Amino acid sequence: FLLTQPPSVSVAPGQTASISCGADNIASQSVHWYQHKPGQAPVLVLYDDSERPSGIPARFSGSNFGNSATLTITRVEAGDEAVYYCQVWKSGDGHPRGVFGGGTKVTVL
């Protein structure tokens, strides 16, 4: 089971960044998203497709339909520059495991 993300996305400050995470029938899974900055621990920014943990601004939102889940960051700020990973937990096939996408580097121009 593979999660496919674009390697990079570039966005100007104040604009909107959209990051896709693709897999066959991914809508049947709960998709979670992490922000990872160099030298820091990853931070959960969305869980269960579109839920925000406390402390994560409403500028971060998500959706999950068909074969693609999407993380959307509106009004992008310089501090949003990071690598973003999608993740699912695969179970039910006798081999529970975590699966991450390859990561998308968001560059704020």
Added chain:
Amino acid sequence: EVYLVESGGGLVKPGGSLRLSCAASGFIFSNYNMIWVRQAPGKGLEWISYISYTSNYIYYADSVKGRFTVSRDNANNSLFLQMNSLRVDDTAIYFCVRPNRDGPLHFDSWGQGVLVTVSS
């Protein structure tokens, strides 16, 4: 606040062994399943192991199965990863992670990570 502090990393030769520890605080450790995730240099995140709160259920990624062993000590709020037969491609930062308690697993809280370097 949740604290997860990894230790035990370092430089080891191929074929060698290393034992990582994770000291947990700020939550009831014995109530939570726990996870190890790693990140090789220039690569993405990779889930490598899961242990249930009772240690009854343990799962590994295929890349480490048969070489790594996860364990825990609930009395001392500690998680461990015994790494044997280490290979160059095991070089990575290893993160101790606490997932959510219910529902599809996501990874709530992360340690800062510990570096393991496998090189001759």
